[in-house]
Amino acid sequence: xxxxxxxxxxxxAESVLHRLDPRTKILCTLLYIISLFLFQEWTGYLIATxxxxxxxxxxxxxxxxxxRGVKAxxxxxxxxxxxNLFLIPGEPVVRIWKLTITDQGIRTAVFTAFRLIYLIFxxxxxxxxxxxxxxxxxxxxxxxxxxxxxxxxxxxxxxxSIALRFIPILLEETDKIMKAQTARGADFESGNMxxxxxxxxxxxxxxFVSAFRRAADLAMAMEARCYRGGSxxxxxxxxxxxxxxxxxxxxxxxxxxxxxxxxxxxx
Amino acid sequence: xxxxxxxxxxxxxxxxxxxxxxxYEMQALTDISLEIHKGEFIGVIGHTGSGKSTLMQLLNxxxxxxxxxxxxxxxxxxxxxxxxxxxxxxxxxxxxxxxxQLFETDVLSDVCFGPRNLGCSLEEARERAKKxxxxxxxxEKYFADSPFDLSGGQKRRVAIAGVLAMxxxxxxxxxxxxxxxxxxxxxxxxxxxxxxxxxxxAVLLVSHSMEDVANYVDRIIALNQGRLMYDDVPKAVFAHxxxxxxxxxxxxxxxxxxxxxxxxxxxxxxEAVTVEDARDTILKAMEKSV
Amino acid sequence: xxxxxxxxxxxxxxRLNDQGEVESVRQALNNxxxxxxxxxxxAILGHNGSGKSTLAKHFNxILAPNEGTLWVxxxxxxxxxxxxxxxxxxxxxxxxxxxxxxxxxxxxxxxxGPENMGVPTEEIWRRVEExxxxxxxxxxxRHSPNKLSGGQKQRVAIAGVVAMxxxxxxxxxxxxxxxxxxRKEVLKTVGVLNKKEGxxxxxxxxxxxxxxxxxxxxxxxxxxxxxxxxxxxxxxxxERLKSYRLDVPQVTLLAYELRKQGIPLPEGVLTNEExxxxxxxxxxxxxxxxxxxxxxx
Numbered sequence: 001x002x003x004x005x006x007x008x009x010x011x012x013a014e015s016v017l018h019r020l021d022p023r024t025k026i027l028c029t030l031l032y033i034i035s036l037f038l039f040q041e042w043t044g045y046l047i048a049t050x051x052x053x054x055x056x057x058x059x060x061x062x063x064x065x066x067x068r069g070v071k072a073x074x075x076x077x078x079x080x081x082x083x084n085l086f087l088i089p090g091e092p093v094v095r096i097w098k099l100t101i102t103d104q105g106i107r108t109a110v111f112t113a114f115r116l117i118y119l120i121f122x123x124x125x126x127x128x129x130x131x132x133x134x135x136x137x138x139x140x141x142x143x144x145x146x147x148x149x150x151x152x153x154x155x156x157x158x159x160x161s162i163a164l165r166f167i168p169i170l171l172e173e174t175d176k177i178m179k180a181q182t183a184r185g186a187d188f189e190s191g192n193m194x195x196x197x198x199x200x201x202x203x204x205x206x207x208f209v210s211a212f213r214r215a216a217d218l219a220m221a222m223e224a225r226c227y228r229g230g231s232x233x234x235x236x237x238x239x240x241x242x243x244x245x246x247x248x249x250x251x252x253x254x255x256x257x258x259x260x261x262x263x264x265x266x267x
Numbered sequence: 268x269x270x271x272x273x274x275x276x277x278x279x280x281x282x283x284x285x286x287x288x289x290x291y292e293m294q295a296l297t298d299i300s301l302e303i304h305k306g307e308f309i310g311v312i313g314h315t316g317s318g319k320s321t322l323m324q325l326l327n328x329x330x331x332x333x334x335x336x337x338x339x340x341x342x343x344x345x346x347x348x349x350x351x352x353x354x355x356x357x358x359x360x361x362x363x364x365x366x367x368q369l370f371e372t373d374v375l376s377d378v379c380f381g382p383r384n385l386g387c388s389l390e391e392a393r394e395r396a397k398k399x400x401x402x403x404x405x406x407e408k409y410f411a412d413s414p415f416d417l418s419g420g421q422k423r424r425v426a427i428a429g430v431l432a433m434x435x436x437x438x439x440x441x442x443x444x445x446x447x448x449x450x451x452x453x454x455x456x457x458x459x460x461x462x463x464x465x466x467x468x469a470v471l472l473v474s475h476s477m478e479d480v481a482n483y484v485d486r487i488i489a490l491n492q493g494r495l496m497y498d499d500v501p502k503a504v505f506a507h508x509x510x511x512x513x514x515x516x517x518x519x520x521x522x523x524x525x526x527x528x529x530x531x532x533x534x535x536x537x538e539a540v541t542v543e544d545a546r547d548t549i550l551k552a553m554e555k556s557v
Numbered sequence: 558x559x560x561x562x563x564x565x566x567x568x569x570x571x572r573l574n575d576q577g578e579v580e581s582v583r584q585a586l587n588n589x590x591x592x593x594x595x596x597x598x599x600a601i602l603g604h605n606g607s608g609k610s611t612l613a614k615h616f617n618x619i620l621a622p623n624e625g626t627l628w629v630x631x632x633x634x635x636x637x638x639x640x641x642x643x644x645x646x647x648x649x650x651x652x653x654x655x656x657x658x659x660x661x662x663x664x665x666x667x668x669x670g671p672e673n674m675g676v677p678t679e680e681i682w683r684r685v686e687e688x689x690x691x692x693x694x695x696x697x698x699r700h701s702p703n704k705l706s707g708g709q710k711q712r713v714a715i716a717g718v719v720a721m722x723x724x725x726x727x728x729x730x731x732x733x734x735x736x737x738x739x740r741k742e743v744l745k746t747v748g749v750l751n752k753k754e755g756x757x758x759x760x761x762x763x764x765x766x767x768x769x770x771x772x773x774x775x776x777x778x779x780x781x782x783x784x785x786x787x788x789x790x791x792x793x794x795x796e797r798l799k800s801y802r803l804d805v806p807q808v809t810l811l812a813y814e815l816r817k818q819g820i821p822l823p824e825g826v827l828t829n830e831e832x833x834x835x836x837x838x839x840x841x842x843x844x845x846x847x848x849x850x851x852x853x854x
Contacts, residue, residue, distance in 0.1 A: 133661055165661045168703050179329050180368040183360040184429060185352055185384030202380065205370035209415070214656045221657035224617050224649040225717065226641055226673040236668035236681045315706065315736045419605055446733050448604035448763040450802035475736050478807060515738055520807040520829065527833045533840075542807060546814040553820060553840065 010131050015060040016244060017129040022138025024245040028252040029126045035256050036115050036122075039263050045114060047262065051255050052121055061128045069124035070117055077116055084109035132164045141239055154230025162218070170211060177206050274305040274340060276326060276358065276437055276469075281335035283321050283493075295321045296493045299335075303471065305436055308463050310480035310501070311473045313490035314515040319473050322490065323439050326471075327358035356385050359435030363442045365426035369414040374405065374425050377414050381433040392432070399432035400425070402466070403458055420451040424458070431462070438462065439471040444479060456483060477519045481505070481540040489516065502538040521545040528552070560630055560725050560757050561593040561616055561647070567624030568611055585611040587780040589625070593759065595724065598751045600768035600788075601761045603777035604802035609761050612777070613729040616759060618643040630724060645674065648718030652730040654710035655702075663705075663713050664689065664698040670721040681720075688716040691754065692746045708739025712746050719750065725757035726750065732764060740764070765792075765806045769827045776801060793825030808832050 012018075017025070036048060056066060070077070090104030127135070140157035147153050178188060181202045188199050283296040296318045303309065303326075313319045324330040325337055328344050328351040337344045344354055362368070371377035378396035379389075387395065400410065403424040409417065414425055423443070430438070440459065444452040460483050463470045474480050480487060480501070487504040489497040491514040497504045505511070508518035508526065517523075525537045525545060534555055536548040568586040571579050585608045593599050603609040614620040615627050618634045630646045632639040648670075651657045660666040664685050671681045689695040692712040702710055711731055718726055728747065732740040744767055751758045760767065768774050774791045776784035778801040784791055791798070792809045805813070812826035812835070821839055826832045 131661075133665065161661070162659060165659065165702075169655055176362065177368055179324065180360075180362045180365065181380075182329060183327060183355055183362070184368075184381040185355055185433065186380075187352075187384070202368075202370045206368050209370075210367060214653075217651065217653060217656035218659070220614075220619060221649075221651055222659060222669075224619060224644060224651075225670040225721065226644050227669070228641075228673070232675050233672050234675050234677060234681065236665060236672055236678065236685070238678055314738060448802055449765070449804035450604060450799075517737065521811060524808060524811065524829050524832060527829060528836065531833060531837055533836070542811050542814060545811055546818065549811075549815060549836070550818055550820070553836070553843070 011061045011065055011128040013060040013129075015058060015129065017055065017059040017125070019244065020129075020248055021239055021241050021245045022130050022134040023142055023239060024241070024248050025126050025130055026135070026138050026142060028248055029122055031252050031256055032122050033119055035259055036118055038259055040111065041263070041266055043262050043266060044259060045111075047255070047259050048118060052118060055125055056121070059125055059129050061125065065128055066121055066124050069120045073116065073120060077113060080116065081109045081113050084112055133161055136161045136164070137237070137239055152230070154233070158230070166214065169214075170207070173210055174203070174207055177203055177210075275338075276303040276340075277301070277338040278322075278325065279336040279338065281325060281332045281337070283318070283325065283330065284333045287333070294493055296325075296332075299495050301488060301495065301498055303437065303469060305469050306463075306467050307469045307486060308460075308484045309469075309471050309486045309488060310484035311471055311488045311490065312475070312477065312480060312516055313496075314475075316492075317490040318493040319490055320441065323360060323441060323471070323473060326437075326439060327360050328354050329360070352385070356381070356433040357435055358437045358439065359430040359433055361427050361430050361438070361440040361443060363445055364423075365429075365443075366414075366419070366422035368429075369422060369426060372413060373411050374400070374414050374417070375410040377425060378428045378432050381429055385433060395432045395434065396428070399428040402431055402462060403428045404454075420447055420454065423447070423455065427455075427458075435468065437469045437471065439473070441473045442475065443472070444474070444476070452479070459483075477505075477517060481519045489514075491516075501540050505540055506538065525549075559592040560595040561591075561759070562628045563589050563591050563615070563622075563625065564627075565590055565625035566612075566615065566622040566627050568615070568620060568622050585780050586615075586622070589780075589782055591775060591782060591785070593725075593757060595757050596751075596755050597772045598748075598758045598770065599760070600771035600774045601759065601777060602763065602765070602768060602774060602791075602803060603761075604763060607777040607801070608780035609777045610729055611780075613649070613727050613759070613761050616647050616725075616727045617649040619649070645721055646723055647725040647727055648721050648723035650711070650714050650718055650726065650728040650731050652733050654707055654714055654734070657714050658702045658710060658717075661701055661703075662698075663694065663700050663702060666702065666713060667698075667716045667720050670717055674721065684720045684722070685716075688719040689713075691719055691750065692716045706739060707735045708742035711735065711739065711743050715743070715746055715750075719754075719756075723756070725759065727759045727761070729761045730763070731760075732762065732767065740767070763803065765804050765809075769806060776803070778802075788827055789825035791825075792827060 032051070038044065056063065085101055085105050086099050088102055088105035088108050090102035092100045093103050093106065094101045136157050140153055143153045182188070186199060186202055188203070191199065278299050278301050281296055281299040282294070285293045285295050299322065311319055311322065321330060325332055328337070331345060339354055339357070342349060344351060369377050371380065375393065375396055378399055379392040382392035382395045405421065405424055405428060409421070414422060417425065427443070443455055443459065447455065456479060459470060459472065462468050472480060472484060484501060487497065487499065487501050488495065489504060489511070496514060497507065505518040505522045508522050511518050519540050521539060521542060522537065525535050525539060525548070528535050528549065529537055533552045535552045539545045539548050566586055566589040567584070569582050569584045572581045574580040589612065601609050601612065611620065615622060615634065616629065618629070618640045621635045627634045629643040632642055634643055658666050659669050667685045667688055668681050671684055676684065686695065689698055692715050694709060694712050694716060697705065697709065702713060705713065715726070732743050735743065747758055747760065748770065750756045760771065762768065769788050771788055774786060774788050775782050776791060776798070783801065784797070792805045795805050795810065795813045798805055806827065808829050809826055812822050812832050816822050822835050826835065
């Protein structure tokens with residue numbers, strides 16, 4: 001049932017965050033991520049925590065889903081913590097063999113870990129409350145000004161949404177071809193690296209052939225339905241800012257200002 | 268007797284559950300027990316989602332049952348020491364649209380893929396491949412061609428040869444006629460019947476088309492919503508044409524015609540399942556009534 | 558004048574070698590002349606490789622003829638400025654449902670055509686709703702196409718074409734990849750569009766059962782139209798169809814076999830009811846004859 005994997009891990013629910021314009025969510029997430037690099041003090045973390053927790057509560061997304069994102073970066077997280085712990089000079093606290101852990105090291109390690117986790121939480125929250133299609137639409141509009149520099153923004157957005165639609169189909173196809181070749185005695189698991197790489201040929205060739213056939217079919221179907229690039233198209237679901245978007249921007253900017261203010265004050 | 272028991276492929280009280288412990292958990296097969304003997308020609312029918320594909324994949328160890336046993340010649344295929352690669356050569360599986368798995372640069376090499384995986388020498392693999400291609404009616408002049416340059420029907424036969432080259436005792440084919448035109452369909456089915464007749468390979472033909480199945484097989488396994496609905500000779504299965512229709516499986520059209528005629532007072536044998544048999548029984552009934 | 562008219566149309570595929578020179582030429586269509594009346598249900602039969610899909614692509618101006626002329630609603634398909642008008646007039650549904658659905662949400666996919674045509678937003682919504690209702694898929698409007706059955710996907714593809722408000726829909730083997738249930742769904746949908754909405758339907762297929770209710774059938778072989786007529790006229794020629802790698806429906810074949818054995822049945826029987834009724838009539842006539850004979854003795 002590989003087909004059931006949803007790309008972009010959208011969590012369907014009825015919440016204020018789900019209803020926000022994708023542009024609002026993308027920009028506010030960006031502001032939030034910037035904010036995480038503005039402070040080094042406990043007070044800053046406190047404010048960021050309040051902001052993040054409020055957003056999570058408003059989203060109605062179960063906390064377990066938000067934690068899942070952290071699993072993916074666990075290795076990165078551990079490496080960062082270890083490096084910070086051992087390599088930052090300062091007042092020694094513990095000595096193990098030739099390595100020293102300093103108070104400054106502990107501090108930085110903890111802060112960096114939190115910063116990373118908060119970053120993941122924030123961006124997961126955005127992808128969990130926004131469908132891949134909305135994200136594409138949002139990006140298309142936000143990147144719109146790049147058209148001046150002849151960047152084919154609409155076409156790129158179209159490519160992205162087509163990719164999103166075909167990833168599950170190609171995953172299922174991979175599964176099918178793999179099984180078919182296994183039925184012919186193929187072995188995808190055992191052997192050394194070279195043998196493994198070689199065993200992928202019977203999988204990849206049919207997969208590419210199929211992907212090209214699908215691409216040709218799809219291009220024809222799109223042309224038959226009068227697609228001729230981004231110009232002259234209307235939108236079935238045009239993006240429109242509402243009052244709640246203005247409110248969301250207001251809160252995020254207020255949060256950012258508060259953070260900057262507090263940082264100055266404590267210094 | 269003992270020997271005969273050993274020459275079989277057997278499912279014992281199989282249950283199969285998809286995606287256990289996820290939101291998509293679904294029971295695909297429920298309590299399936301059946302036995303397939305060497306040399307049989309069996310039709311497997313069932314609507315989409317009835318569990319046909321899962322059943323096929325259980326038979327050659329591509330899927331593992333959630334409970335129950337799969338026995339090949341009396342041995343449990345999921346036992347520690349069982350050689351499942353050997354099993355896959357003995358129970359050949361041809362997926363739907365098998366031409367989508369072709370990948371080599373020439374026809375002969377592609378058919379050699381299976382035997383080579385079994386550890387055959389290049390020479391023996393080629394020998395087997397040539398034999399398999401001959402069995403599916405691919406002329407020698409195509410051997411060096413790219414499989415991608417062949418026609419749809421030819422590609423399919425090359426793909427079937429790719430499985431035959433492993434010299435299976437049992438051959439399972441999932442919708443081998445899908446997408447082919449009437450002539451192409453008849454040709455493939457004839458080839459399969461010939462394989463069964465001349466090489467004694469047991470064939471399991473998975474199909475939506477009752478007409479195809481009725482013309483060739485001597486036993487039908489009907490699945491409905493993951494359960495075994497019928498397992499009997501075609502005549503006996505098609506006698507339940509009303510129940511079949513309810514399960515989304517129409518009996519061959521001649522069955523419906525004969526039943527209508529019978530209701531109108533014709534003394535026809537409603538068990539006929541092919542056009543020829545139907546013609547004969549109608550002729551007989553007409554003679555009687557005149 | 559018909560909605561689609563072809564006059565001596567020919568088309569050939571050229572295969573180029575690495576240097577870009579013509580390596581071989583394959584004549585896919587040869588001297589095709591036909592006329593499709595608006596509102597008709599037309600079926601085009603032919604084996605794989607008979608040229609029927611190539612012809613279908615001409616109806617939608619995906620391909621333009623090398624020889625002869627093809628008009629869609631009076632517009633010459635070789636003129637580049639007519640291409641987009643033709644594609645609005647004759648919508649096209651393809652074989653593989655997965656490879657023609659563009660969006661990850663059913664309703665957005667149906668809106669794709671109107672979006673491309675520059676239809677205003679409210680009007681798109683109206684059309685999407687109407688089209689989805691017409692094919693009976695309205696309640697699935699927010700679903701992902703990946704979770705639908707083959708027949709349902711194909712109905713979504715049909716809705717996507719209907720939303721462009723074409724006069725004619727060309728379906729290129731829309732049922733080839735479907736199971737019997739899906740096949741029935743699609744045919745029923747197409748039938749409704751023809752009868753209720755008065756849309757011209759051109760169905761390309763090699764399933765004989767699907768063309769029984771067509772107004773007119775064209776049979777293709779080696780790039781040419783070799784037979785043309787009502788389903789009854791076509792299916793009465795069993796041997797000839799077989800020579801074109803085709804077939805007849807099972808009931809037609811049974812009637813044909815009985816006729817060969819001397820039972821006086823009409824030619825080209827198309828449905829079960831027809832055959833049963835015809836056999837009853839033969840029996841009644843036989844009994845009558847038998848009684849008459851009995852009296853005379």
